[in-house]
Amino acid sequence: MTSEVLEAAPPATRSVIDVRGVSRWFGNVVAVNDITMSIGTGVTGLLGPNGAGKTTLLHLMAGLLAPSRGEILVQDAPVWRNPAIYRTLGLVVDREDTYGFLSARELVEATATLHKMDHPRSAADRAIAMVNLGPAADRRIATYSKGMRQRARVAAALVHDPAVLLLDEPFNGMDPRQRLELMELLHRMGEEGRTVLFSSHILEEVEQVSQQIQVMVAGRLAASGDHRAIRRLMTQRPHEFRLSSSNDRSLGVALLALESVSGVELENDGVLVRASDYGAFTAALPSAARGAGVRLYQVLPADESLESVFSYLIGG
Numbered sequence: 001m002t003s004e005v006l007e008a009a010p011p012a013t014r015s016v017i018d019v020r021g022v023s024r025w026f027g028n029v030v031a032v033n034d035i036t037m038s039i040g041t042g043v044t045g046l047l048g049p050n051g052a053g054k055t056t057l058l059h060l061m062a063g064l065l066a067p068s069r070g071e072i073l074v075q076d077a078p079v080w081r082n083p084a085i086y087r088t089l090g091l092v093v094d095r096e097d098t099y100g101f102l103s104a105r106e107l108v109e110a111t112a113t114l115h116k117m118d119h120p121r122s123a124a125d126r127a128i129a130m131v132n133l134g135p136a137a138d139r140r141i142a143t144y145s146k147g148m149r150q151r152a153r154v155a156a157a158l159v160h161d162p163a164v165l166l167l168d169e170p171f172n173g174m175d176p177r178q179r180l181e182l183m184e185l186l187h188r189m190g191e192e193g194r195t196v197l198f199s200s201h202i203l204e205e206v207e208q209v210s211q212q213i214q215v216m217v218a219g220r221l222a223a224s225g226d227h228r229a230i231r232r233l234m235t236q237r238p239h240e241f242r243l244s245s246s247n248d249r250s251l252g253v254a255l256l257a258l259e260s261v262s263g264v265e266l267e268n269d270g271v272l273v274r275a276s277d278y279g280a281f282t283a284a285l286p287s288a289a290r291g292a293g294v295r296l297y298q299v300l301p302a303d304e305s306l307e308s309v310f311s312y313l314i315g316g
């Protein structure tokens with residue numbers, strides 16, 4: 001499985017974004033390494049740890065960066081050196097800086113004017129309503145919260161009603177309510193037949209919004225498919241847990257009898273358990289402890305860092 005892409009399920013719809021053997025390097029750094037993927041309509045999550053190359057890939061898709069190798073098509077047209085494609089695309093970059101002296105309405109309207117829309121004012125009103133920024137739209141952006149600023153940028157990216165919307169870490173810095181609102185907006189846009197691709201380094205976040213997930217690690221495409229299949233790939237793998245209980249030795253003995261456990265180690269203040277199957281182990285643990293007459297105090301994954309999950313996925 002080392003460098004092979006784990007194809008968990010075929011894309012649900014016809015391809016809108018076609019990435020064909022694309023690489024991009026900066027000097028010696030290979031940010032995107034020979035990626036081939038197709039993204040259909042609806043919402044797709046681009047999941048990967050920091051530095052995986054997500055931003056670079058999104059910028060390549062938006063026609064902001066030239067591929068060092070390969071090509072990207074959006075609706076069958078190449079994106080690089082093709083300004084006409086900007087009508088089709090909206091990009092929300094992962095940056096805080098927006099012109100703070102403008103109001104959201106001015107920013108969004110200016111963007112509509114740049115797109116040479118016939119009625120920039122009404123297009124701006126529509127986009128602002130879509131992101132629920134109405135009451136604050138005439139205040140200076142400098143006075144906004146992080147989440148509001150993000151929504152102003154989303155409105156600017158949406159103003160020309162693009163078929164494809166790309167968002168780089170759009171949930172960063174949002175509070176739970178703003179997050180939910182943006183999730184609903186992305187859902188709605190996907191259901192309307194648009195192609196929405198957003199990046200994130202949080203699996204739970206991606207799962208909540210998108211059926212389809214593309215996983216990137218160290219510049220490469222590590223896995224691709226339906227969110228349930230990706231979750232399975234990430235959970236049905238060797239896993240370590242640190243447990244503490246009323247009697248660690250008895251617990252250790254009981255756990256060794258489980259088929260899903262491949263090793264048990266007594267530590268100073270607990271037990272380290274190696275489980276061959278995350279799902280099976282967590283399901284069996286409570287009754288195993290009960291059966292041994294042991295009270296569980298704490299169950300903590302010992303290797304839950306996202307990096308360890310990803311390095312497992314790419315066989316590292």
Ligand SMILES: Nc1ncnc2c1ncn2[C@@H]1O[C@H](COP(=O)(O)OP(=O)(O)OP(=O)(O)O)[C@@H](O)[C@H]1O
Nearest residue numbers: 026029030031048049050051052053054055056057
């Ligand atoms: N303009 C550039 N010049 C040199 N190196 C770059 C440039 N842009 C990106 N890189 C490098 O390419 C790699 C991928 O970066 P990229 O920002 O695309 O990753 P990412 O997945 O978006 O990560 P993050 O979530 O941290 O932004 C990193 O090693 C980064 O340092």
